[in-house]
Structures are given as C-alpha cells and as structure tokens.
Amino acid sequence: MKEPLLFVKDLHAWYGDSHILQGISLSVWQGRASAILGRNGAGKTTALKTIMGLIQRHSGLVRLGTLRLDELPAYRVARAGVAYVPEARGVFPSLTVQENLTVSARPTQGDWSIERVFDTFPRLAERRGHKGKWLSGGEQQMLAIARALMTNGRLLMLDDPTEGLAPNIVEELNNLLRDLLDDGLSLLLVEQNFEFATNLSNEIYVLGKGRVQWSGSASDLIANGDVTRTWLGV
Amino acid sequence: MQNVVTEVSQVFLDPTFLAIQFLNGLQLASLLFLLSVGLSVVYGLMNFINLAHGTLYMLGAYIGLSVARGSGSFWLALIVAPIFIAALAAVFHALLLRRMQAASPMKQILVTFGLIYVGLDVVRYIWGDYSHSIPAPDFFAGSVHLLGEVYPSYRLFMIGLGWFVFIALYYGLERTRLGAVVRAGVDNREVAMSLGLNIELAFFLVFCLGCGLAGLAGVVAAPVLSVYPGMDMSIxxxxxxxxxxxxPGSLRGAALGAFLIGMFETFGQVFFPAIASVIVYALMAVILLARPGGLLPVRPS
Structure with a gap:
C-alpha cells in the first residue's frame, strides 16, 4: 500500500505526571477514514489533541505527508493541513455563525468557501447572523464541521461528532462525511458510537489504557467478539 | 449655624454645581478608562497581573513632557509617547512577561511590583524629583461657558477622548478581523489555536495596545494633574x-467601572470629604458581594 497521509509512531503524552498515551501508532490514508475506538478514559481525545499540538509534554513522531508535525505549535499544525472538530464542538459562543466560519478560513488553500458552505449547510446560511451560543446541538455540530472545512485542510479530525445528536442528524452527518471522503478528504474519527464508526471507517484502532490494543478492518472488528467485549464493552 | 447649613445645602443642590461635578466625574472616568482598559484586558486575556501598568502611565507622562518641551507641541507628545510606551511594552514582554505567563500570580505580583520601584528610580534619575506640568494645547487652553459657569475646555477634550477611544476599541473588537480573532481566543483559546489562529500573537498586539493607552493616559493627565515621581501609585x-x-477582560466592564468610580470618587470628595476615600472601597465591596465576577464579566459564570 502507498504511504499514508497521516503517520503516527510511538506517540506518548503526559498530563502533569500521569502518562496518558503510552506509545500509540496509527495511520490515515488519502480519501479514507480511520477511527479510534475505546472506552471513556482510554486516551482517545488525548490522542487527537497530541496530534494537534495541544499537549505540551509529549514524544513520538507525527507526520503529515512529508512534514513533521510533532514539534509544531497547534496553529502551525492547523495551517499545515489538519482540520479539527473538537470534543463538544467548541463553537465560539460570542462570534456569529458567519464569524465562526470566516475567522479561521484559509480560502486560497482549497475549494471550501463561504458560498459552498452555505450551499452545503442551508441551515447555517439562515442563521448566519446569530451568535454561536444560540444554536442547537445539531447546528453547532454542523458549524464546527463547516468551520473546520473552511480551513481547507487535507485531514479532518473529529472528536466524538455524534455525541448528543438525534438519530436523523447522525444519519445526515454520516452522509456528509461519506461525501467528503468521496471528494478525497481523509478522516480521523474518535467515536463512542460503534455502528457509526465501523460503518464509515476503513481502519479501526482500539485504544485501551493508553495503548493500541487491536487494529484492523471494520469487518474484522465486528467479527471479533473478544476484542469488542474486552475493550469496548459492546 | 442654621444659616450656614441652608447656604451650604443650597450650593450643593444647585443644578449647575451638580452638572459641573458630573463633568468632573466624567473627566476622571475618562482617564480611569484609558488606564484600566489595558490592565483589564491583559489580565482577562492573558491571566497576567501587571502591577507596573501604572509605571507605564507615569513614563508616558514624562516622555510626553520631554517631547512637548523639546518640540513645543502637545499634539506631537500625545502621538509619540503612546507609541514609545507600546514599543517599550513589546520589549518588556519579550524579555520578561512571556517567560512569566505560566508563573503563579504571587510571582507575577512580586516581579511587577518590583518593576514599579525600578520605574520610580529611572524617572528620578532622568527627570529628577521635582513636579512638572505640560501646558494644555493652545486650542484647549481656554474655558467655555456652560450653564452660566466657566469650564476649562481641556477637561471637555479629555471626556471626548475617552469616548472616542471607547468607541474605536468597541468597533475594532466587533468589526475587524483582529477583533474577531481576539474574541475567538477569549471564548476558547485551545480551539482557536487548533483552527490555525496565532492567539499568542493576537494577545501580544492587544497587550502592546493596552500599554500604549496607559502611556496616552499619562500625557492626557499631565496638563490637569502634575507629573511627578510616584504619580502612578496614586492612581x-x-x-x-x-x-x-x-x-477583568471586559471592554464594556472597564468603561462602566471607570464611570462608576469616576462619579463616586468625585461626588464623594464634594459631599462627604471626610469619608471620601472609603466610599469607593465600600462600593467595590458591595458590587463584589453581589457579583463576584464583576459587573460585566467576559465569561458569564
């Protein structure tokens, strides 16, 4: 198989003295989705944050294409092409929908513009003048994804995007992410929703106690009752 | 005795007298706003307590004094001093504050408190111990007739400048790109950085701007209050x-706080001179009991 777009090797991270990530390795390929699954506290969110450059104390290799990311500050990682949808969306409450979209936009780097976003998310176009804090949970999730797309990155990292969403919105999100994959975007997904993740992703990494306990294809994971029982409790 | 009380109460309740005191209150508020907005925003945004903010005000006044004497132009002083102070703040940030951002509040207080004394000695060394004054610019040197009274026009200029700066900052925060970046950083610093925004740079620019405004306050205050070593401590x-x-961190909060303190301080001095200095502390205690985060906090709790 050709070189991965995102390559992570032996990544460690610490919060104070607690050793949260204890050497994880994973890859994401161009136009494909990888998912990180695991119980609460397994280190999933920390993994994304460390890749993003948000965790001070860390070691290991993170590469996007040929570029080393692991020593860069978060804003440089973002500019290098990593788009991030954080846990709980992180919509800016005091900025309007339009400002949320434009404040971090890098329109010259790709083809996501405000027009295309409003075309794809008509609901956001209707609410463009509203402050972020007045949006519903589903709207906030759409805004967080649209905002990340406006940075025109090559890799989209989503932290638990289905959390708290109604089933019909989860379905909508699934279709949207499929379209993005068809467009050639790559995804790295952290999920609690087993079905949603296995349905979208090609590669799955099961995290437990700060390490990758199992990795393989979605269909292999579904067939492997031991792994899902021990590490996911499904 | 009866006569004196009646006479005094007549003077105090005279509408013209009250209006003039109101203007004096606004003028003090204007000065306090220029001074506090930078301190407030730096504390709110960067979690940095800069006790030496007043030192920048004093240095602004002295640099304004030298420029005004050298060139004969108050207006040149008004432009040069804030720029000089902002540049000084940039150096100060690079050498010291940047390394101290993660330090405990106690260390920040001790270091910046020490800088107050350094500033004091620097000022004494360069300009000496005497008290100086910058004359008001010719255009505002006279007085205007207001409600049948004479009022120094320079004080009206101070009030106007305070409003102008408030409106300019408000516009900058709400309508410009840098303003949106700053608001995003205040809302959620981590997320803002992970979207590619260089929040540290944006906050650094805000820091320099806030310090420059302290320098501006120093020049503006000089024609009304005197310029002397220690003028920073009194304010x-x-x-x-x-x-x-x-x-802390709130632009509208700094404006409202400056208005309240300006008024309570001014009217307190007039009506209750004996307890005037206690009044503002009492006001602060009452407000903090009701709203521990201040009147207009940036992050509602």
Missing amino acids: LVLTLIVVVIGG
Missing part, C-alpha cells in the same frame, strides 16, 4: 478597583 489603586468591579 493605580483606583485603576485596580475599576478592573475588579467592571469584570
């Missing part, structure tokens, strides 16, 4: 009270 406490009651 630092009032400035800190403004920051605390307005809500």
Whole structure:
C-alpha cells in the first residue's frame, strides 16, 4: 500500500505526571477514514489533541505527508493541513455563525468557501447572523464541521461528532462525511458510537489504557467478539 | 449655624454645581478608562497581573513632557509617547512577561511590583524629583461657558477622548478581523489555536495596545494633574478597583467601572470629604458581594 497521509509512531503524552498515551501508532490514508475506538478514559481525545499540538509534554513522531508535525505549535499544525472538530464542538459562543466560519478560513488553500458552505449547510446560511451560543446541538455540530472545512485542510479530525445528536442528524452527518471522503478528504474519527464508526471507517484502532490494543478492518472488528467485549464493552 | 447649613445645602443642590461635578466625574472616568482598559484586558486575556501598568502611565507622562518641551507641541507628545510606551511594552514582554505567563500570580505580583520601584528610580534619575506640568494645547487652553459657569475646555477634550477611544476599541473588537480573532481566543483559546489562529500573537498586539493607552493616559493627565515621581501609585489603586468591579477582560466592564468610580470618587470628595476615600472601597465591596465576577464579566459564570 502507498504511504499514508497521516503517520503516527510511538506517540506518548503526559498530563502533569500521569502518562496518558503510552506509545500509540496509527495511520490515515488519502480519501479514507480511520477511527479510534475505546472506552471513556482510554486516551482517545488525548490522542487527537497530541496530534494537534495541544499537549505540551509529549514524544513520538507525527507526520503529515512529508512534514513533521510533532514539534509544531497547534496553529502551525492547523495551517499545515489538519482540520479539527473538537470534543463538544467548541463553537465560539460570542462570534456569529458567519464569524465562526470566516475567522479561521484559509480560502486560497482549497475549494471550501463561504458560498459552498452555505450551499452545503442551508441551515447555517439562515442563521448566519446569530451568535454561536444560540444554536442547537445539531447546528453547532454542523458549524464546527463547516468551520473546520473552511480551513481547507487535507485531514479532518473529529472528536466524538455524534455525541448528543438525534438519530436523523447522525444519519445526515454520516452522509456528509461519506461525501467528503468521496471528494478525497481523509478522516480521523474518535467515536463512542460503534455502528457509526465501523460503518464509515476503513481502519479501526482500539485504544485501551493508553495503548493500541487491536487494529484492523471494520469487518474484522465486528467479527471479533473478544476484542469488542474486552475493550469496548459492546 | 442654621444659616450656614441652608447656604451650604443650597450650593450643593444647585443644578449647575451638580452638572459641573458630573463633568468632573466624567473627566476622571475618562482617564480611569484609558488606564484600566489595558490592565483589564491583559489580565482577562492573558491571566497576567501587571502591577507596573501604572509605571507605564507615569513614563508616558514624562516622555510626553520631554517631547512637548523639546518640540513645543502637545499634539506631537500625545502621538509619540503612546507609541514609545507600546514599543517599550513589546520589549518588556519579550524579555520578561512571556517567560512569566505560566508563573503563579504571587510571582507575577512580586516581579511587577518590583518593576514599579525600578520605574520610580529611572524617572528620578532622568527627570529628577521635582513636579512638572505640560501646558494644555493652545486650542484647549481656554474655558467655555456652560450653564452660566466657566469650564476649562481641556477637561471637555479629555471626556471626548475617552469616548472616542471607547468607541474605536468597541468597533475594532466587533468589526475587524483582529477583533474577531481576539474574541475567538477569549471564548476558547485551545480551539482557536487548533483552527490555525496565532492567539499568542493576537494577545501580544492587544497587550502592546493596552500599554500604549496607559502611556496616552499619562500625557492626557499631565496638563490637569502634575507629573511627578510616584504619580502612578496614586492612581493605580483606583485603576485596580475599576478592573475588579467592571469584570477583568471586559471592554464594556472597564468603561462602566471607570464611570462608576469616576462619579463616586468625585461626588464623594464634594459631599462627604471626610469619608471620601472609603466610599469607593465600600462600593467595590458591595458590587463584589453581589457579583463576584464583576459587573460585566467576559465569561458569564
């Protein structure tokens, strides 16, 4: 198989003295989705944050294409092409929908513009003048994804995007992410929703106690009752 | 005795007298706003307590004094001093504050408190111990007739400048790109950085701007208050009270806090001179009991 777009090797991270990530390795390929699954506290969110450059104390290799990311500050990682949808969306409450979209936009780097976003998310176009804090949970999730797309990155990292969403919105999100994959975007997904993740992703990494306990294809994971029982409790 | 009381109460309740005191209150508020907005925003945004903010005010006044004497132009002083102070703040940030951002509040207080004394000695060394004054610019040197009274026009200029700066900052924060970046950083610093925004740079620019405004306040105050070593200490406490009651980090909070303190201080001096210095502290205590985060906090709790 050709070189991965995102390559992570032996990544460690610490919060104070607690050793949260204890050497994880994973890859994401161009136009494909990888998912990180695991119980609460397994280190999933920390993994994304460390890749993003948000965790001070860390070691290991993170590469996007040929570029080393692991020593860069978060804003440089973002500019290098990593788009991030954080846990709980992180919509800016005091900025309007339009400002949320434009404040971090890098329109010259790709083809996501405000027009295309409003075309794809008509609901956001209707609410463009509203402050972020007045949006519903589903709207906030759409805004967080649209905002990340406006940075025109090559890799989209989503932290638990289905959390708290109604089933019909989860379905909508699934279709949207499929379209993005068809467009050639790559995804790295952290999920609690087993079905949603296995349905979208090609590669799955099961995290437990700060390490990758199992990795393989979605269909292999579904067939492997031991792994899902021990590490996911499904 | 009866006569004196009646006479005094007549003077105090005279509408013209009250209006003039109101203007004096606005003028003090204007000065306090220029001083506190930078301190407040730096504390709210960067979690940095800069007790030496008043020192920048004093240095602004002295640099304004030298420029005004050298060139004969108050207006040149008004432009040069804030720029000089902002540049000084940039150096100060690079050498010291940047390394101290993660330090405990106690260390920040000790270091910046020490800088107050350094500033004091620097000023004494360069300009000496005497008290100086910058004359008001010719255009505002006279007085205007207002409600049948004479009022120095320079004081009206101070009030106008305070409003102008408030409106300019408000516009900058709400309508410009840098303003949106700053608001995003205040809302959620981590997320803002992970979207590619260089929040540290944006906050650094805000820091320099806030310090420049302290320098501006120094020049503006010079024609009304005198310029002397230690002029920073007499206003630092009032400035800190403004920051605390307005809500750290809040532009509108700094404006509201400055207005309240300006008024209570001015009217307190007139009506209750014996307890005037207690009044603003009492006001602060009452406000903090009701709203511990200040009147207009940036992050509603």
